[in-house]
Amino acid sequence: MTTHTPDLEIRALLPGEQDLFLDYPHPATPGVGLESRRSWAETLAEGHYRPEWSWVARRGGRTVARCAFWGVPDAARPYSLDWFELGRDPDRREVGTALLAAALREVRTAEGARPEYHLFLPPGWREDGGVRAATDDRLAAAYAAGYEPFIERFNYTWTPADGLPARSSRLVFREVDDAAATAVCRAAAEGTLDGYTARDVARHGLDAAARRMVEELAELPSPRDWWRAAYTSGGDLVGLIVPARNPARAVVGFIAVVPAQRGSGYVDDLLAETTAMLAERGAAEIGGDTDLGNRPMAAAFARAGYRNTAIRVVLQ
The missing domain is CATH 3.40.630 (Aminopeptidase)
Structure with a gap:
């Protein structure tokens, strides 16, 4: 028209x-x-x-x-x-x-x-x-x-010149099926600092929001078998990582620590493993992002050598 x-x-x-x-x-x-x-x-x-x-x-x-x-x-x-x-x-x-x-x-x-x-x-x-x-x-x-205003996000970039963060010596990473991944997403959505996740929970409820997260992550053009659940040496579930690729580059698709394990610095272990896995698979550049209000994740990116290269303002 x-x-x-x-x-x-x-x-x-x-x-x-x-x-x-x-x-x-x-x-x-x-x-x-x-x-x-x-x-x-x-x-x-x-x-x-x-x-x-x-x-x-x-x-x-x-x-x-x-x-x-x-x-x-x-x-x-x-x-x-x-x-x-x-x-x-x-x-x-x-x-x-x-x-x-x-x-x-x-x-x-x-x-x-x-x-x-x-x-x-x-x-x-x-x-x-x-x-x-x-x-x-x-x-x-x-x-x-x-x-209307929605969120403001930090965009991060890592390259091999930034150096690999040390891989975790206290966690074990295993392949994960959709049911287990959905369970982690549901648990992590409670008290989330991520604007998209909080919006989905408000609109659809915890169960549906978790299913949507897994479905959207599965649509990324990278192998599904890259996903890993993280456990302590004693077998307790810590969280989930989704090393991935989008149409442009390798990305930190998703990182989540379940509420019972928060406060122990495990986000650093999860991000280090995600970075190492993507680097092993030939990534010359890795992107990641987090909301302006998610200070713990922003600090983890900085500790892992990721550089804040852009801000993305999102309106809805």
């Missing part, structure tokens, strides 16, 4: 209209969004963007704002909004709001929800005037289009 205002045309691309998206005249704001880190055309060719998921606002024959929703290549619907540029015109916030509002009337996730907006930013983004101004523009436009 095309939306017209007195001087603005807003619509999704049709096949073969890539030039309209690329007609945007402004360079990316360094550090703000994925626009400065990713090629839209290459990502389109890979199937993560689609013409019908890519929208433009045009005025006077030029593209003044644009956005794109990201999804899995074979999926019928996108997962998130991660590309949003609203131009430099004096009314850019209003244009950005109109663009998002029009797109969100048609673009929904597989669950029928509004795709989350994932805005990637550099660490310390609030202290950089240019980054802060560009970020404030995007957030203001998104809020006016109906988005």
Whole structure:
């Protein structure tokens, strides 16, 4: 559908209209969004963007704002909004709001929800005037289009140059089936500091939230037999690790310590084993993330040599 205002045309691309998206005249704001880190055309060719998921606002024959929703290549619907540029015109916030509002009337996730907006930013983004101004523009436009604040996450990166953390000498790791993994996820969801897990528990209850966690982790494009349950030498369950890969790189898919074992520093053992397993399988880079409010996990990443390389602000 095309939306017209007195001087603005807003619509999704049709096949073969890539030039309209690329007609945007402004360079990316360094550090703000994925626009400065990713090629839209290459990502389109890979199937993560689609013409019908890519929208433009045009005025006077030029593209003044644009956005794109990201999804899995074979999926019928996108997962998130991660590309949003609203131009430099004096009314850019209003244009950005109109663009998002029009797109969100048609673009929904597989669950029928509004795709989350994932805005990637550099660490310390609030202290950089240019980054802060560009970020404030995007957030203001998104809020006016109906988005609400959800969470802010630390994104971490590890490479072999950062050094492997010492593997645990007090835990034993064993392969784990879905039933046992679900039981750990259920136990770990109680009192969680993770925003996504807490939201799922609030929406669906503990049992359903745990099942959803296992189902989503199983969808990652890495072998299921990488998953491990962790036990003390006496056989007591400590937690679960999911070394994994996403479409871009190796990742710390999931780490959980069951409530009865919290407070003993086992998160360091679990993260060290996850890192070592992925390194043994050839990972040149490992990504991980945790919520701004999950200080224990953030501290564990730092102790293991992971560097905070980005912040991801998520709106829902």
